[in-house]
Amino acid sequence: MAEQRKKSGWSWPDEPAGPPTRAGRIAGIVMSTVFLIYLVSPIKQVFEHPHPVAARVLVVVTVAVYAVIYTAVYMAFSLRRTRFTRRVRIAGVVAMFACGIMLAVVLGPDDLMFLTYAISAALMQLPPMVGLLLGLGTTTTLLIGTQIAEGAPDWNSASILVVLTVAMFGMRQVIMANAELRAARDEIATLAVAEERARMARDLHDVLGHSLTTIAVKAGLARRILESSGDDERAIAELRDVETLSRTALGEVRSTVSGHRKASLAAELVGARVALQAAEISADLPHAVDNVPAELQEPFAYVLREGVTNVIRHSNARHCSVRLGQSWIEIRDDGTPPEEPSSNGHGHGHGLVGLSERLAKVGGAVSAGPAAPTGGFVVRASVPAAVTA
Incomplete structure (x- = not known):
């Protein structure tokens, strides 16, 4: 939305936009x-x-x-x-x-x-x-x-004329100020709606992207088990996991729509381990999140979810490692990085844009790119130490 020019006494009055009260x-x-x-x-x-x-x-x-x-x-x-x-x-x-x-x-x-x-x-x-x-x-x-x-x-007529002029000038200034306040209120309401829509789109992307990816991987694993070895019990176990993940995803969608959903870094680590294992990607993950400040655990949880989802969906990696610090998180894989950032999330697409917005709220930033010199791809989110101090 264009920045509004500050009005002065020499500015032409704008035409009122909405109906009068x-x-x-x-x-x-x-x-x-x-x-x-x-x-x-x-x-x-x-x-x-x-x-x-x-x-x-x-x-x-x-x-x-x-x-x-x-x-x-x-x-x-x-x-x-x-x-x-x-x-x-x-x-x-x-x-x-x-x-x-x-x-x-x-x-x-x-x-x-x-x-x-x-x-x-x-x-x-x-x-x-x-x-x-x-x-x-x-x-x-x-x-x-x-x-x-x-x-x-004629001082009497002159005084009446001066008083009326000054009074009308003051009334006009009040009317202009009220109009600007109404315009600002309407703009704030519009921005609030846009922000809520952006929040829902971002949260639904994070929830459904990860959950559906894990469900697809586990369903595919169950199919391969049935086709290759006929191990019914293992296939049934994977399908039970699919059912559980589906119910969990449904609950997360409901929480997202109502605005009550909070991501847990510890829970995301458990989910990442299960999803990577189902995708037959070896995982090197932290066992605890105690060293991460409480105010950073939720944004880092979203970074972990998005990063692991991208590894499973796009990297063709065989190994994925996650490292945590007090003010940073890093997800690294040994897959093939894209030549150009793409819109599918493995690069600077919608997922990383959403992460950038989340990290910006806590003063941090997200970077993503090829992992030199070892190859693969790395996603890193960090918050300056001064912010977390």
Whole structure:
């Protein structure tokens, strides 16, 4: 997932991705309609004082256009039904400022206070700092205009305009922060789902890969016994092992799906010995795991399982040895290593990718390759001593 760019006050607001909350819809409808009541004031002014008919018509039309644009902007922002391009956003804000300035030209500089609607739209549709600067610039213009026209600055209107501008700027910042939090929450949920899927895929690969390989080897051994020597008792014993392994694998799959499965290094050593023996590969395995720290026994158990499975399935080896240290494990065979790493697991395939992910969680790493100069293949996992200290 692409890294999200940190937003600043000069960043263009993103179009909301998801549907709004119920509270957001209600707030949008209320704010886009209730505040239109104050636009009745310019119409009242133009009819209460002597003005030409053309001026009255101009004010009524201007207020109507102003209200329509403001409603469209606010409803689109709150209900997220319409997506505006940057050009449309700029054009809408410019049109609203033109309407507000027209009212001030006809009725006087005091009416620059009605540019609050345009400033609100700018704060929603343009970078927030642009809206803030427009608000402060409008306040300055109001003070200068009233000073020139009336001989004294209108501090009351200016203070109202400043307070509303700063309040709307703060509200816009809160809305942006909440949107970023919702986006981060959704991303975390998506990553959690992806991580769980990866865990299940990794665990099922480890469980079924080893178990099915051992079952196949033992079933093949039973068949060869029956075909060659007819030793029914030995063949039956191998088939009993197949049955036991099948039941064990089924239980492990259920535990994996529920997320309760924990691998045991000691148990994996026993299983590795049985599987290698069934595959007629001589095994040189440790007899104890006491020297391995508890926090490394589970990841090393998965390394052992994957390494032994690959030896049985791909190496054509006659001998396999496993060595354990306090912070490392090594599986070595005398088979024929692949010329290139393949996707079947004997190399840098899915199995070793999963092991790398497991070891990375404890600060370790996995390496795999030809065992020079003796030949064969070696898989080694190690964790820096500083991590286990």
